[in-house]
Amino acid sequence: MRYFVAVAEELHFGRAAQRLTIAQPPLSRAIQQLERRLGVVLLHRTTRAITLTEAGSVLLREARLALDAVEAAERRTRRAAPDQPGMVLATKAGASRELLSRLLDAYAASPSAVDVEVVLCGPGESEALLRNGSADVALLQRPHDTTAGLDTEDLRTENQVLVLPEGHALADRPHVSMAEVDALPLPLPRWPRRDGTYPDGPGPKVRDLIQLTQLITLGRACALVPESLRAQLDGDHAIVAVADAPAVTTVIAWPAHSRSKAVAELVRTALEL
Amino acid sequence: MRYFVAVAEELHFGRAAQRLTIAQPPLSRAIQQLERRLGVVLLHRTTRAITLTEAGSVLLREARLALDAVEAAERRTRRAAPDQPGMVLATKAGASRELLSRLLDAYAASPSAVDVEVVLCGPGESEALLRNGSADVALLQRPHDTTAGLDTEDLRTENQVLVLPEGHALADRPHVSMAEVDALPLPLPRWPRRDGTYPDGPGPKVRDLIQLTQLITLGRACALVPESLRAQLDGDHAIVAVADAPAVTTVIAWPAHSRSKAVAELVRTALEL
DNA sequence: CGCATTGATACTGCACGGGTATAAGACGTG
DNA sequence: CACGTCTTATACCCGTGCAGTATCAATGCG
Incomplete structure (x- = not known):
């Protein structure tokens, strides 16, 4: 299953094998065996590209859950040790x-x-x-x-507020709408995904709050954050309520x-x- | 993990090995390896009895979940096949x-x-x-x-009712309490567990509704069932509301x-x- | 029409899981 | 107290199966 998840994520036998630190041929065979054992075609392969079948997508999701459960079992057991x-x-x-x-x-x-x-x-x-x-x-x-x-x-449930550079045009408004936020020339920042990569699109990449506040101060970004985060922002920003942002x-x-x-x-x- | 679950459930290497259709020595070694890999003692063994350690109980629960997840992944994938x-x-x-x-x-x-x-x-x-x-x-x-x-x-939420043999002393009461039910000489029946065994205690063993109704008619048991089940009981019983039974x-x-x-x-x- | 890329196949070697035989320790019993 | 029984652990052997190397086959591209 680990093998299959790697292939399904990479959509490439060679890279998946590299990630698993095994050679490519055993990986091909392992997937074939898995398909035979389940009696289901998991991948449509041509020599140039791989796509998941319907069953393959199901297995990708289920296998991630199963692998998580196995990992969790080991970790929780270790943590239950007498020390x-x-x-x-x-x-x-x-x-x-x-x-x-x-x-x-x-x-x-x-x-x-x-x-x-x-x-x-x-x-x-x-x-x-x-x-x-x-x-x-x-x-x-x-x-x-x-x-x-x-x-x-x-x-606790709280509303979100828009954080802007000080003196921004919207800074004095009592509140703004999501439509106005989306229309802003200032981009929302991009946060890393679980695997460390960033989604595509505009907006600067940020890893933590410090970077975020700095970018806002520099006028390169704005941000939508829960109200309670105000306490942790230093003073150089404007805060505006967003009426229709999801709580x-x-x-x-x-x-x-x-x-x-x-x-x-x-x-x-x-x-x- | 399958091996460990078998041992933890049987609390006996020999029987567990039999259930797994392998010999006992490889099973002993497998558990030892598991303990070494996790760095945790899972079982206290003497030559006469086996008991689970704290970590062992955690692993038993977690391993069942993990095995279920793996099984579920396979089954759901098979079910997602194009046919x-x-x-x-x-x-x-x-x-x-x-x-x-x-x-x-x-x-x-x-x-x-x-x-x-x-x-x-x-x-x-x-x-x-x-x-x-x-x-x-x-x-x-x-x-x-x-x-x-x-x-x-x-x-839907519904109350439970007590089903009694026709003409029972409590049959004419508008309602009874759980305390009265527990005090009845008539035992509640025992249902099989998932593995087919029955819990200890008094009360006849039953496998389905037919057996249950027959036992009640014979005056050998009573039962606490959701209200809507009345429709499926034949006429030879008395039904009494139980005021404080859990819904x-x-x-x-x-x-x-x-x-x-x-x-x-x-x-x-x-x-x- | 080659060339590069990518997945599949053929074959080999070795590690690991499983089997049998047996030891070692604990409890009950005559 | 010794002996038999019950249960787990150890010693040793064997075959299966997984991973590695080398190579083929098919497809897309310049």
Whole structure:
């Protein structure tokens, strides 16, 4: 399945083999065997290009889930070793900062509290860490993160605001609409995907908040961020409410079958904030 | 992981090896290798008994999920083959009969409807079929089935009623309490578990509704069932409302990451009933 | 009409999973 | 207390199967 996912993602046997650090012929054979075993054609291949069949797309999605589940099983088992490593919480760097610190303070006051290791990660990454067992619990933000298959509790819903360079034409408006934002000559920045690549399109590439604020200050970008992020922006920007931007809900999420007492206690604490 | 699950369930290398149709020594070594690879002790073994460590219990749960995911990946891929087999719906035999038939009728009227194969199964089994990819969608009943990790929509909530032999002392009461039910000399029947074994305790073993109704008629058992099941009981019983029995919610459930148009359409139909 | 690119095939070697035989440790029993 | 039984671990061997190298076949491009 690892092999198939590599081929399906690369759409190229040679590159996939390289990624898997094996030679190309065994990879071809492995995929053939998989197709024979399943009795299904997964790939349409010509000597020049590869495309996924319907069944291939299904397997790509399902295999990713299955591989995640296997990885998660190993990681969670390692973490359950007697040399107690506490609990790992993943969250997007910068997001929900005061919410997180209030949560950690409140949880630490609980008599049964264990050590909480906080892992700060890039956009979308915290969800992956939770799914593959690297984290026990995470703060996610809908709709950015997808919570299907996870258990969640909503913590807070907030509106998004537009961050502009100081003195921008729109800076004095009480509020703007999404249509106006889309029409701006200032591009929204591009964030890296989980694999480190960037989506195509205009807009500068950014990796963290520092880069973002700097770009905005320089007048090279604007940004749509949750209201609570204002506290972490330095003063050189203008903030304008966006009336019809989708609201962002911060949720606390954990694997659906978690039996951890510590996670349950942390969630309980979060709901009481 | 299959090996570990077998050992953890049997708590006995010999029996586990038999179940896996391999010899015992390779099984011992496989578990040792797994423990070395994970760097975690999974089992405390003496020459007389085996017990799971904390990490072992975690792996047992996680490995089951992972194996289910792998199995599901294979099954769903096979089902996505071009020779379209339609959609498979799983439900507990006997439960929600008129709800199901209304649903199927309404769905069949939809212009984009595909064939629906209905799989009737024992208690708890439909949930398993859904999780391991044998079914695309299922009607489940909370709290009997656990829906963690599945996407669901509630269809109907109903109270449970007590079914008694005709002429029983409680038969004329307008309603009874759970405490009275528990205190009855008549035992509740035992249903088989997923693996076909029965839980310990009093009460006759039953496999289906026919057996159940017959036992009740014979005065050997009583039963707590959702209200809607009355329609399927023949006339020789008394029915009494149970004031404080937990309500049963029938839900339509599907795998959290399903992308099937047919399933989405069926769910939409169900919500409009 | 070559040439480059890419997936498939042929063949070889070796590592790993599985089998049998047996040891070692623990408990019950005469 | 020794012996038999039960259960897991070790020693050793063997065959399958996966990965590697070399090469072929087919397709697109200049």
